[in-house]
Amino acid sequence: MPRTAKRDRYHHGDLRAALIDTAVEMIAEQGVQGFSLAEASRRLGVAVSAPYRHFADRDELLLAVGVRAGELLVAAVTAERGGDSPQERLAAVARGYVRFAAGHRALFEALFGALTPVGEPELERAAQPVKAAFQSAAMSLSGGDQKAAEALGMAVAATAHGHAGLLHLGMFGEGAQAVDTAVRHAAAATLALVAGRAALTL
Incomplete structure (x- = not known):
C-alpha cells in the first residue's frame, strides 16, 4: 500500500488498522524478528510515540x-x-x-x-x-x-x-x-x- 494512502488512513483516525496492515507487510518482507514499532511508525510517517496510543507494546x-x-x-x-x-x-x-x-x-x-x-x-x-x-x-x-x-x-x-x-x-x-x-x-x-x-x- 503506498505510504500516502496509509497517511490518509491515519489522518482519518484509523492508525490502529494502519499499524496492523504495516506490521503484516513488514513481517511478510523480513519475518517477525525484523519488525519494530519504530520502523512501522517511520513507514506511516507518524511519531514513534503514536503507536502507543493503540498498543501497549510491540507484543x-x-x-x-x-x-x-x-x-x-x-x-x-x-x-x-x-x-x-x-x-x-x-x-x-x-x-x-x-x-x-x-x-x-x-x-x-x-x-x-x-x-x-x-x-x-x-x-x-x-x-x-x-x-x-x-x-x-x-x-x-x-x-x-x-x-x-x-x-x-x-x-x-x-x-x-x-x-x-x-x-x-x-x-x-x-x-x-x-x-x-x-x-x-x-x-x-x-x-x-x-x-x-x-x-x-x-
Missing part, C-alpha cells in the same frame, strides 16, 4: 497481527471449493490450509509459534472457524460420535499442517508447481485418513 501489536493472520487463514479455507460430501469438504479445508501457508509464509509461521503463546484467547477466537471447518465435516463422518470426530479432525489438521511445513522445507520443489503438488498431497492424505478413520480411535 500487543503482534497479537493483533496474529488475529489478522487467523482471519486470513479462515478466508483461505473458506474460499477453497469442495464437493458436497464431508470427505470432499475435509479435503478442501486441507487444501485451503496449505495454500494459505504457501501464500503467506511469514504470517503462517508467525501465527503458529512466533507471535504469542499457544492458547492466547484472541488467537483462539480468530482460529475457531478453521477448527470448526475441520470438526463439522469430521462430525458428519463420525455419525455424531464426538470422540471419533475430534480424533479425525485433529488428524486431518495435523496432516494439513505437516504438508505446509514440508512445502516450506522445499520437499515438494519450488514455485507454483510445488504448491500444487503439496495441495494435492494434503488432499489425498486427508481422504486416506477418512478411509482409515476407524483406526484413529484405537
Whole structure:
C-alpha cells in the first residue's frame, strides 16, 4: 500500500488498522524478528510515540497481527471449493490450509509459534472457524460420535499442517508447481485418513 494512502488512513483516525496492515507487510518482507514499532511508525510517517496510543507494546501489536493472520487463514479455507460430501469438504479445508501457508509464509509461521503463546484467547477466537471447518465435516463422518470426530479432525489438521511445513522445507520443489503438488498431497492424505478413520480411535 503506498505510504500516502496509509497517511490518509491515519489522518482519518484509523492508525490502529494502519499499524496492523504495516506490521503484516513488514513481517511478510523480513519475518517477525525484523519488525519494530519504530520502523512501522517511520513507514506511516507518524511519531514513534503514536503507536502507543493503540498498543501497549510491540507484543500487543503482534497479537493483533496474529488475529489478522487467523482471519486470513479462515478466508483461505473458506474460499477453497469442495464437493458436497464431508470427505470432499475435509479435503478442501486441507487444501485451503496449505495454500494459505504457501501464500503467506511469514504470517503462517508467525501465527503458529512466533507471535504469542499457544492458547492466547484472541488467537483462539480468530482460529475457531478453521477448527470448526475441520470438526463439522469430521462430525458428519463420525455419525455424531464426538470422540471419533475430534480424533479425525485433529488428524486431518495435523496432516494439513505437516504438508505446509514440508512445502516450506522445499520437499515438494519450488514455485507454483510445488504448491500444487503439496495441495494435492494434503488432499489425498486427508481422504486416506477418512478411509482409515476407524483406526484413529484405537
